[in-house]
Amino acid sequence: MAEAASMIEIVKPGLSTTVQDLGRPGYYHLGIPLSGAMDRKSLIAANLLVGNKEGAAGLEAVFLGPEIRFHADATVAVTGAEMPPKVDGVERPGWTALAVRAGQVLSFGFLKAGARAYIAVSGGIDVPVVLGSRATYALGALGGHEGRALKAGDRLAFGPAGPPVGEGRSLHTDLRRKAEPVLRMLPGLYDHRVTEEAAERFLAETWKVAPEADRIGYRFRGGHALDFVPREPPFGAGSDPSNIVDSCYPYGSIQVPGGTEPIVLHRDAVSGGGYFMIGTVIAADMDLIGQLQPHQPVHFARTDMAGALAARAENAGRLARIRDALA
Amino acid sequence: MRYTFGGDEHLFVEVDEAMSLEAFFRSLSITNAVRDSRIRGVTEICPANASFQIKFDPDVIAPGDLLKELKSLEGAGAGGAELKTRIIEMPVFYDDPWTRETLMRFRERHQDPEATDLEYTARINGYPDVTSLIAAHSGSPWFVSMVGFVAGLPFLTQMVERDKQIQAPKYLRPRTDTPKLTVGHGGCFGAIYSVRGAGGYQMFGITPMPIYDPTQTISYLREFMILFRPGDIVKFRPVGRDAYDAAVEEVEAGRFTPLIREVDFSLSAFQADPTGTNAALLEELHG
Numbered sequence A: 001m002a003e004a005a006s007m008i009e010i011v012k013p014g015l016s017t018t019v020q021d022l023g024r025p026g027y028y029h030l031g032i033p034l035s036g037a038m039d040r041k042s043l044i045a046a047n048l049l050v051g052n053k054e055g056a057a058g059l060e061a062v063f064l065g066p067e068i069r070f071h072a073d074a075t076v077a078v079t080g081a082e083m084p085p086k087v088d089g090v091e092r093p094g095w096t097a098l099a100v101r102a103g104q105v106l107s108f109g110f111l112k113a114g115a116r117a118y119i120a121v122s123g124g125i126d127v128p129v130v131l132g133s134r135a136t137y138a139l140g141a142l143g144g145h146e147g148r149a150l151k152a153g154d155r156l157a158f159g160p161a162g163p164p165v166g167e168g169r170s171l172h173t174d175l176r177r178k179a180e181p182v183l184r185m186l187p188g189l190y191d192h193r194v195t196e197e198a199a200e201r202f203l204a205e206t207w208k209v210a211p212e213a214d215r216i217g218y219r220f221r222g223g224h225a226l227d228f229v230p231r232e233p234p235f236g237a238g239s240d241p242s243n244i245v246d247s248c249y250p251y252g253s254i255q256v257p258g259g260t261e262p263i264v265l266h267r268d269a270v271s272g273g274g275y276f277m278i279g280t281v282i283a284a285d286m287d288l289i290g291q292l293q294p295h296q297p298v299h300f301a302r303t304d305m306a307g308a309l310a311a312r313a314e315n316a317g318r319l320a321r322i323r324d325a326l327a
Numbered sequence B: 001m002r003y004t005f006g007g008d009e010h011l012f013v014e015v016d017e018a019m020s021l022e023a024f025f026r027s028l029s030i031t032n033a034v035r036d037s038r039i040r041g042v043t044e045i046c047p048a049n050a051s052f053q054i055k056f057d058p059d060v061i062a063p064g065d066l067l068k069e070l071k072s073l074e075g076a077g078a079g080g081a082e083l084k085t086r087i088i089e090m091p092v093f094y095d096d097p098w099t100r101e102t103l104m105r106f107r108e109r110h111q112d113p114e115a116t117d118l119e120y121t122a123r124i125n126g127y128p129d130v131t132s133l134i135a136a137h138s139g140s141p142w143f144v145s146m147v148g149f150v151a152g153l154p155f156l157t158q159m160v161e162r163d164k165q166i167q168a169p170k171y172l173r174p175r176t177d178t179p180k181l182t183v184g185h186g187g188c189f190g191a192i193y194s195v196r197g198a199g200g201y202q203m204f205g206i207t208p209m210p211i212y213d214p215t216q217t218i219s220y221l222r223e224f225m226i227l228f229r230p231g232d233i234v235k236f237r238p239v240g241r242d243a244y245d246a247a248v249e250e251v252e253a254g255r256f257t258p259l260i261r262e263v264d265f266s267l268s269a270f271q272a273d274p275t276g277t278n279a280a281l282l283e284e285l286h287g
Helices: A040-049 A196-204 A283-289 A305-325 B021-037 B063-072 B097-105 B117-124 B130-139 B241-252 B267-272 B274-286
Strands: A006-012 A017-020 A058-062 A067-070 A074-082 A085-087 A098-100 A105-108 A113-121 A155-158 A182-187 A207-213 A217-221 A243-248 A253-255 A263-265 A272-275 A277-281 A297-302 B002-006 B010-014 B042-047 B051-056 B082-094 B142-147 B154-158 B182-186 B189-192 B202-206 B233-238 B260-266
Touching (some): A040 A113, A040 A305, A085 A098, A182 A283, A196 A297, A243 B051, B010 B063, B021 B042, B021 B063, B021 B267, B051 B063, B082 B241, B082 B274, B097 B182, B117 B130, B117 B202, B130 B233, B260 B267, B260 B274, B267 B274
Parallel strands (some): B082 B233
Antiparallel strands (some): A017 A058, A058 A113, A067 A105, A074 A098, A085 A105, A182 A277, A207 A297, A217 A263, A243 A272, A253 A263, A253 A277, B002 B010, B010 B051, B042 B051, B082 B202, B142 B154, B154 B189, B182 B189, B182 B202
């Protein structure tokens, strides 16, 4: 009997490669986070390049690309980080629809910029839909391929492809990922816990991405410890000045345990806990975080709700231009 | 009530800075009212211990309009709290070898490296020994006042007067490992770790009863992979090694049936007579 579905086979998994789509909303109140691509615009662009629906499942590869053998013909696009794709060892352009034939191997050169590459395959990666999504939530062993990052020998089904797209179709450079070293944040939540001087210095300082930066959250270091406003700890909060009565954590919220190293929660966020938060990175800048490398310097910049909504509209406009270009 | 926006997609509402069952019930009542009012653009409704969070799409509802809607529902939390809920019994093997091995591995991160987590917590709460702490921990029921951190993890509030609630600081630095199904304690909250992973709570024991099953093969988690909902009541029952092993075997064989009873709970009745209310709850559990 012929193989039932078109398959890819993971020859080498890279550092951590997971199946991701645009996520699993609706279960955050039970501790199951959104998950999905950390850089959503790049996954959407990759999908549109190969003729998929923009929310189809693809692969997210961090820092080091995987090696993938195709067992059927497919159209493939690689977007996001600058990590040059190779087909049978020959370098091919990123942000471009590539034809890969059965038996060929997709691999990657070294990372040049960014952190996460997105690999779309025509028809999308077909893993079971769990709670409405194919995204991997590894901490909860949920979704994706067996709830985990891919391993050598894993076989994943893909397809069937939609209408064929022109090979070589490419997204204009202006519409590709933009690297911005500034993360705009809306102050609030528990920012009254720190002194005004500490809050100002937090914004003035250069922070560097710490090695502990993953899909749950990005940790930053290099700035001064925050000074807290003295208080009598509220019942149940705990005695550390950075403790609060365990609350929900917004996506993008910036917690600072012990006042020392800020952590920005991302797509696989822990949904709540007992650390105060100084504010929240606006939704428009979340994709940027997913492309930050360890040791990269960044600044946090204060904005207000009007600024956040203007950035949101600009982000939506950018996405609309990507859709138009690949329609 | 303190309202604050978490970026452009979350409205965060602190009911009270301090933990209390009153604050939890207000949070639960208001979030239920938000759910019932079906406000356009609201995408996630997350009740927490003494606060809650609404995730919304600002392209559908302006942040200012959502704030107005929420403020109009404030009253929903003011009335007497009556709840149709469940009481669930959880066997616990206190001072088990697995959490003990783990706490020994992370002793340098603890306030008192010379004692176990149980010994330390007993001492700082004025209990003469670990046995009396376990008796207090398992003697009265607990409210699930929040579900989260990771998938299906319940935060538990002890249903006793404030001065009788067990309190303990978190580890000085969080552990990188906690056995799955550890029963822990931090601040005034109990917790059951639904998955293996990092954690900072004091570790008291382990339950054989899974509370999260993404494969949905465990009999009582087939319909939904998460056992707990905010408002559930939990009663711990101490068991020894043999009963623990037997329960694990039953879970694996698909024969384990948790003891769960439907109950009515009234906050005002509880406030008037906590001991009597708890005794009645336990009677319904075992009656």
